[in-house]
Amino acid sequence: MKQSITFLLLSLFLLGCDSKEEVDLIVYNANIYTVDSGFSKASSLAIKDGKFVAISEKVNIGESFSADQKIDAGGKTIVPGLIDAHCHFYGLGLNQQVVDLVGTKSYDEVLQRVADFHEKNPSNVILGRGWDQNDWEVKEFPFNEALNKMFPDIPVVLERVDGHAYLVNHKALKMAGIDNSTYVQGGEIVKENGQIIGVLVDAPMAMVDAVMPQPNRVSQIQALQEAEKLCFEYGLTTVNDAGLHRSTIELIDSLHQVGDLSIRVYAMVSNTPENLDYYLNKGIIKTDRLNVRSIKVYGDGALGSRGAALKAPYSDKEGHFGAMITPVDQIEGLAERIAATDYQMNTHAIGDSANVVILRTYQKVLEGKADRRWKVEHAQVVSEKDFDYFKSGIIPSVQPTHATSDMYWAEDRLGPERIKGAYAFKKLLEKSGTVALGTDFPVEQVSPFLTFYASVARKDLDNYPEGGFQMVDALSREETLKGMTIWAAHSNFEEDEKGSIEVGKMADFVILSEDIMTVPEQDIPDLKAEQVFVGGKQVK
Template structure:
């Protein structure tokens, strides 16, 4: 009997040890909830969660487990992108990519090549930015007609806040010179008053409502393509900034079948006609934290590049014009109230200083009437904030969800659009932190490239990839390496109510981590741009390995 008991104990002991995954010989760093950076060389994982981190002596505590050699690579917590558009990225990966276009003629050549390879249907693309062309004025439908005139073409500006349509697309949409600009939008016109082919913000819908919605199969494909791409960049979790009803259904279905490629914290689109239905269904959380739906994405204004950002003063390069509010304060307050009454956080897009002020006023009024102050409400972007309004973020417990790459992408354009007085609170990450406010960092992909190391580099240097301007643009707002990493990990997790589950490699949290070829803390900051992600793990399972 004793022999049987001993055999059982040995077997049970071996079974217990066999459940552990141990990776050693890594150069590991993790932020902690205590505000420090912990360094380690060994990590122990069980049931997808971190048991402990330690040094090589930790191996002696698990003699029955065969450790995995990390080969000296640097281990970091899985990076969290606090603002992206997952399905949009997936579609972009299969549509006409115009991100690096240098001129109208360059767009035209790419358009012709794409049209030949895709011979039927609407031609859709994204990524053009007229501010990087010479001349830097908006293009026209006629410019596109020179290259494709027999099929409808709709090309979205890099920021998503303007479209460029050819004459065929305008014809199919029934656009005439008598069309007036809708509230919250603008039809750019030629000198003779005819629509030029550029439609800003809510005017986009005049064209895009005629484009067939993607099928469930196409959304599934886009999700898989986006997931594969994001995992290869070291992103293990993303905050999806505005999903429609079809995507809401698909995400829950994929979560049920445990086939989501990465963690998603999804915001319901406030403009979706099924918003009430989605809100009434309640907050969605699943046991393995792959999907969380508990917030609503609201748009207050447009973007700076298309002069849709709502300003307190005039645009320097368009006197008498102050941008566009997509929602007036009364409707903003109604949407925020509806969100918080259902227990959902309100995450509101605001770029211009006027939009940020109106959104802060809206939150303040709603909190007095309906509550919701503790729901970790956010302002998405918070790019231009009047210095008087920055302290209000802390007072109202609003999280600025900001994208460091926007500063380095926009800096030259922002200097042309805005006076120096308007730039005092521009992309003010360090000022927010000094106020005691957490900054959740992201990229806003596919507006920007999704690579989080571009974002970390921009946050630390405030320079472009050629290290210009020397010392950084408005350098007082640069972040330290620790602050930048925390913004892309623990503070991003906090902004999704997940700081006790994600964002660091501490005991009891999901073992989401990446192995990279650069020492994040000791390498020269410019080496960040060369960082290669070798492996990406979620819940203790390897999801990506570099070929």
């Protein structure tokens, strides 16, 4: 009898073991922010075939599931995989191969870095990026005389930090066919006393691009893989690349297919005739890791280079209004063409003039078309009366670190009244109901934790200004996390597959060093992505 009872108990135990569902990974003892509709919390999750199959408030869901791989999170915080809603992923990788000019405090330092780089990496062309004259004691565009003397026979092309201006030497100008008589609509060939100084703003930059050597396939692959490594380091699992050509998109797809690239990419197609003809006719391209369904258009330039299109002149440059890169008379026709397809239109708009042109156009061509989710990229300076356009389903895609990078000089550009409608993230959220948050890297740093800090604290890393910059437009921590996850996913038409930790969604998540929702404000920039998972597989 005793043996029978023992056998029965053993059978019941084995039956209980057999009833557990086999999964690939269990994570338990965690502080999980699911970012679901109720912003609920959990303590454990299970993953199978790259997707979440269970999320539980129990300490351990091992009672229902079994897995060979288990992670005790030790109480650490877990959030959904972070999404950068506006960046230049491929450009970030290419930047690792050129002179780094970020953080230079003078033109002399720029010249020294260029000389040092060329000495270590001699070549027949010198490329660099990252200078910003607003960080110098003399906050004016540099002249290229010193570059001409240093490199009379080698073209030198140095890109401003925002990507909207070049400083080039005489050799590069000559190769591009640019002289004092050259005129290009949609930008500026900067002159002083009637003579070009080597600074090109927006449209004329394309003339230089056309004569520069293009990276070979090995360099392109290296760039993409280096960019992925940097993104994974900070917990980014999806990146929205704001402007890619067909060849790069196809390279990303091929690397995905052979397993040489894992990061998910939302590709905004660069607005060129060739790209439009191909993609608008082909339709949406969607895999688990690549989504091609939007066209990136440039409305105007950047505020830092005074290329942003303003309704009234710049406060610090009399008679200067900036310029539209895509002419106003072309915007509507382009929008109508895109609206006739399933593609999204994502338009760069910085100045208040550019913003109202884009907003009016969107409203007109989208009338009667539901749930198109067209975006205004940056929405940086908006007139008070124009904010209401965002009530019609237009999504603002903004970058909080632009506010804290520009706050030192933005009012000089805009004046005390216009600045009130700049970097107005809270007001944009109130009008639109959602904001997608990104960095615009490599214009800004890659770290999404700097995005989070700039969004909620609106200060620089030296705690300036005391009390924060225009705090009326700061976002809460919950709003910020949503903007970096579920709202960003929504802006990509991907909210049913990512952006929150919910059953059935892709198992993209990040284990953080501290609780991002409660850590002291000043410690947010120091947060670390300790472990990063894409589709349930650890990538960091």
